[in-house]
Amino acid sequence: MLREQFSDALKTAMKDKNVLGVSTVRLIIARLKEQDIDARGRGKPELDDASIQQMLQGMIKQRRESIALYEQGKRMDLADKERGEIAIIETFLPKPMSDEEAEAAIKEIVAATGAQSIKDMGKVMAAIREKLTGKIDNAKASGIVKKLLGN
Secondary structure (H helix, E strand, C coil), X not given: CXXXXXXXXXXXXXXXXXXXXXXXXXXXXHHHHHHHHHHHHCCCCXXXXXXXXXXXHHHHHHHHHHHHHHHHCCCHHHHHHHHHHHHHHHCCCCCCCCHHHHHHHHHHHHHHHCCCCHHHHHHHHHHHHHHHCCCCCHHHHHXXXXXXXXX
């Protein structure tokens, strides 16, 4: 379970005196607690691993946006720190699919859902999120689905 991996990673980073590792894992844990509290407030259970993976994807996306801004501002030191955080966060995610693997998996999902045209894209994307969370970026999946459904 990912929660256990976070605490193990934090202990390891602390033992290794890895400052960036400690701070990044603490950020992940803090974000997770925040999400759990929010879910409890809405009467929902704590996040499952799939939801945690989506949260981590969101954290990576935020850091990529920050990198672009830091590079525009000529702050390469901060951009490098963000890259380091991305590398640490990615260790908790499943290995991303290659383009060929992603297209094959999406073809199977399109066939299973019976999608015929771009109008069925929502149904296909919902199935992709359910089956391939953390293995493929949603934007990449969307492009493949559009290509397969003829748009």
